[in-house]
Amino acid sequence: xxxxxxxxxxxxxxxPFFVGLDLGGTNIKVGVVDDQGRPLSWLSVPTEAxxxxxxxxxxxxxxxxxxxxxxxxxxxxxxxVGLGSPGTMDIPAGMLVEPVNLKGWDHFPIxxxxxxxxxxxxxxxxxxxxxxxxEFWIGAGRxxxxxxxxxxxxxxxCGIIIxxxxxxGENSHGAECGHLIINDAEDARVCGCGxxxxxxxxxxATAVIKCAQEALDAGRPTSLPDxxxxxxxxxxxxxxxxxxxxxRLSLEIILEVARYMGIGIVNLLHTIDPNCVLxxxxxxxxxxxxxxxxxFLTRIKEEVNRRAFAxxxxxxxxxxxxxxxxxxxxxxxxIARVEHMRK
Amino acid sequence: xxxxxxxxxxxxxxxPFFVGLDLGGTNIKVGVVDDQGRPLSWLSVPTEAxxxxxxxxxxxxxxxxxxxxxxxxxxxxxxxVGLGSPGTMDIPAGMLVEPVNLKGWDHFPIxxxxxxxxxxxxxxxxxxxxxxxxEFWIGAGRxxxxxxxxxxxxxxxCGIIIxxxxxxGENSHGAECGHLIINDAEDARVCGCGxxxxxxxxxxATAVIKCAQEALDAGRPTSLPDxxxxxxxxxxxxxxxxxxxxxRLSLEIILEVARYMGIGIVNLLHTIDPNCVLxxxxxxxxxxxxxxxxxFLTRIKEEVNRRAFAxxxxxxxxxxxxxxxxxxxxxxxxIARVEHMRK
Numbered sequence: 001x002x003x004x005x006x007x008x009x010x011x012x013x014x015x016p017f018f019v020g021l022d023l024g025g026t027n028i029k030v031g032v033v034d035d036q037g038r039p040l041s042w043l044s045v046p047t048e049a050x051x052x053x054x055x056x057x058x059x060x061x062x063x064x065x066x067x068x069x070x071x072x073x074x075x076x077x078x079x080x081v082g083l084g085s086p087g088t089m090d091i092p093a094g095m096l097v098e099p100v101n102l103k104g105w106d107h108f109p110i111x112x113x114x115x116x117x118x119x120x121x122x123x124x125x126x127x128x129x130x131x132x133x134x135e136f137w138i139g140a141g142r143x144x145x146x147x148x149x150x151x152x153x154x155x156x157x158c159g160i161i162i163x164x165x166x167x168x169g170e171n172s173h174g175a176e177c178g179h180l181i182i183n184d185a186e187d188a189r190v191c192g193c194g195x196x197x198x199x200x201x202x203x204x205a206t207a208v209i210k211c212a213q214e215a216l217d218a219g220r221p222t223s224l225p226d227x228x229x230x231x232x233x234x235x236x237x238x239x240x241x242x243x244x245x246x247x248r249l250s251l252e253i254i255l256e257v258a259r260y261m262g263i264g265i266v267n268l269l270h271t272i273d274p275n276c277v278l279x280x281x282x283x284x285x286x287x288x289x290x291x292x293x294x295x296f297l298t299r300i301k302e303e304v305n306r307r308a309f310a311x312x313x314x315x316x317x318x319x320x321x322x323x324x325x326x327x328x329x330x331x332x333x334x335i336a337r338v339e340h341m342r343k
Numbered sequence: 344x345x346x347x348x349x350x351x352x353x354x355x356x357x358x359p360f361f362v363g364l365d366l367g368g369t370n371i372k373v374g375v376v377d378d379q380g381r382p383l384s385w386l387s388v389p390t391e392a393x394x395x396x397x398x399x400x401x402x403x404x405x406x407x408x409x410x411x412x413x414x415x416x417x418x419x420x421x422x423x424v425g426l427g428s429p430g431t432m433d434i435p436a437g438m439l440v441e442p443v444n445l446k447g448w449d450h451f452p453i454x455x456x457x458x459x460x461x462x463x464x465x466x467x468x469x470x471x472x473x474x475x476x477x478e479f480w481i482g483a484g485r486x487x488x489x490x491x492x493x494x495x496x497x498x499x500x501c502g503i504i505i506x507x508x509x510x511x512g513e514n515s516h517g518a519e520c521g522h523l524i525i526n527d528a529e530d531a532r533v534c535g536c537g538x539x540x541x542x543x544x545x546x547x548a549t550a551v552i553k554c555a556q557e558a559l560d561a562g563r564p565t566s567l568p569d570x571x572x573x574x575x576x577x578x579x580x581x582x583x584x585x586x587x588x589x590x591r592l593s594l595e596i597i598l599e600v601a602r603y604m605g606i607g608i609v610n611l612l613h614t615i616d617p618n619c620v621l622x623x624x625x626x627x628x629x630x631x632x633x634x635x636x637x638x639f640l641t642r643i644k645e646e647v648n649r650r651a652f653a654x655x656x657x658x659x660x661x662x663x664x665x666x667x668x669x670x671x672x673x674x675x676x677x678i679a680r681v682e683h684m685r686k
Binding site for chain 1: 503505510513515523526536603611614615618650
């Protein structure tokens with residue numbers, strides 16, 4: 001998945017400008033973009049979550065200033081900063097509540113602290129919504145009025161954009177679509193959240209590893225044990241390599257993930273009926289650039305064609321996201337822009 | 344479920360006025376409401392679907408005129424008419440597409456034909472969305488910013504309102520939440536639409552009758568055979584009577600519907616995160632006014648408490664709708680009002 005590394009100069013850029021911040025458990029990405037979503041600068045700094053949220057807020061403030069300096073524009077030309085953050089959170093209050101991947105950052109007023117350190121107004125968003133807005137604004141969804149982005153990784157992130165509206169929910173828990181119940185049975189697979197039968201329990205990296213381990217325990221024929229004996233780790237990446245090398249079990253597990261994603265997408269079509277569903281994140285098997293990625297997408301579409309209302313199956317665009325790891329900071333800048341225009 | 348039969352006079356009413364039309368397979372309901380959603384008049388005429396959509400459009404035009412006459416206001420005081428209609432439909436185009444309950448009405452430009460016959464601009468909406476908007480505007484959801492209404496009957500209707508926005512979808516298939524997949528198994532129950540594993544296959548009147556028949560076929564102990572021998576029809580109403588009279592099987596089937604509705608509601612909480620979920624329609628077992636209705640609601644809430652994110656389970660309001668069969672025409676008038684205000 002290509003990252004955006006094609007920057008425009010301050011001379012070409014169109015004011016007003018926005019800064020996007022993408023706060024992750026490991027890294028914080030920051031960049032300045034112009035009014036058309038074109039990046040002028042980009043940098044990444046370690047989150048160092050263990051130092052706590054006040055320290056990180058100070059470093060985010062510094063990083064914003066550095067990104068503005070590198071973009072070679074006046075700080076006064078920045079209209080607003082957007083901050084995309086993992087949940088749980090309270091978006092209207094600008095608070096982190098109990099962020100799973102940022103231990104000890106509970107109940108922290110991150111929006112106002114980052115604003116304090118960078119000296120600019122900050123728009124606050126869920127990271128899934130920010131990534132979805134990035135794809136909607138300038139990525140694979142830019143031609144569409146509405147979209148759903150699924151980010152497939154250890155868990156399943158999601159963002160829903162309808163027009164310029166992000167479906168954040170009344171309690172900042174909108175678009176938690178990894179936690180859609182797709183199997184109501186009592187013995188359904190258990191999700192990372194502790195509940196059972198969720199989409200994420202069937203179609204995340206965690207689910208892939210569990211399925212592979214179960215198949216290994218059952219002694220199914222596969223090349224995986226040879227790789228594990230070589231010291232490799234059981235992961236979607238390993239399964240992808242083995243599937244590409246002809247291992248049928250690995251391919252079967254990957255296509256089963258696709259089938260479940262198809263079911264999840266049908267549920268979104270029958271609730272939101274968007275123009276477009278995009279798939280991003282680490283577990284997209286190389287996307288459109290690999291045979292395996294294309295097979296993964298084809299299997300998803302087959303399941304959608306089989307199970308969605310015919311009109312919706314015919315009209316929906318399902319594809320890979322194109323902004324890769326840059327979707328978050330670009331989308332956060334886009335959400336800052338929407339907030340700026342509304343005020 | 345109480346119908347709105349408390350009309351205000353033209354003297355008390357507040358302009359502008361709106362007319363709501365609720366087109367059903369059997370009857371068409373029409374009423375004039377004021378700017379605060381208070382009804383001034385109401386009438387119902389048979390749909391006579393077999394006479395075709397042009398004939399019905401003409402009678403809808405006449406019914407609008409009669410409702411205005413009965414409201415005792417000048418036709419010129421009506422700002423707009425709202426028409427709620429069953430799908431499938433194309434809302435922006437004002438077209439019926441293939442309405443399941445209106446045989447032979449396919450591809451009919453109903454919005455413009457009704458507008459022609461009543462001489463007023465017409466706003467066009469899905470009947471599920473209209474009912475949801477009615478509850479949102481002046482019913483059980485009037486205190487909230489967002490809601491989901493499930494209408495439980497032969498099938499499951501749904502409407503999603505966020506602020507003044509109805510989630511109609513890009514292809515007029517938004518909020519088809521009866522067709523959420525909650526059981527991905529190949530042997531899952533079959534829905535009225537032909538697909539399997541849908542919420543509607545587990546929690547509609549049709550599902551109740553199927554479950555009861557299966558239990559009868561399996562020879563499970565129940566008072567139902569006695570009632571059938573008396574010539575009564577197997578229906579949710581019969582099961583409700585028998586459950587109230589102490590039949591354990593009937594109660595079990597009704598509470599199983601509640602459990603499935605709980606699962607459906609969890610999926611909406613994890614996608615939309617609304618303030619409020621309401622249950623309306625014929626299959627609500629008397630609602631808050633009966634012991635059985637209250638048990639039904641309690642069972643739904645138990646399942647939501649068990650399966651939703653704790654914060655959402657704690658904050659969501661789940662209750663019965665209050666407008667009964669009037670939700671559709673009142674909500675259609677409300678949607679007309681929103682369209683009027685936007686233009």
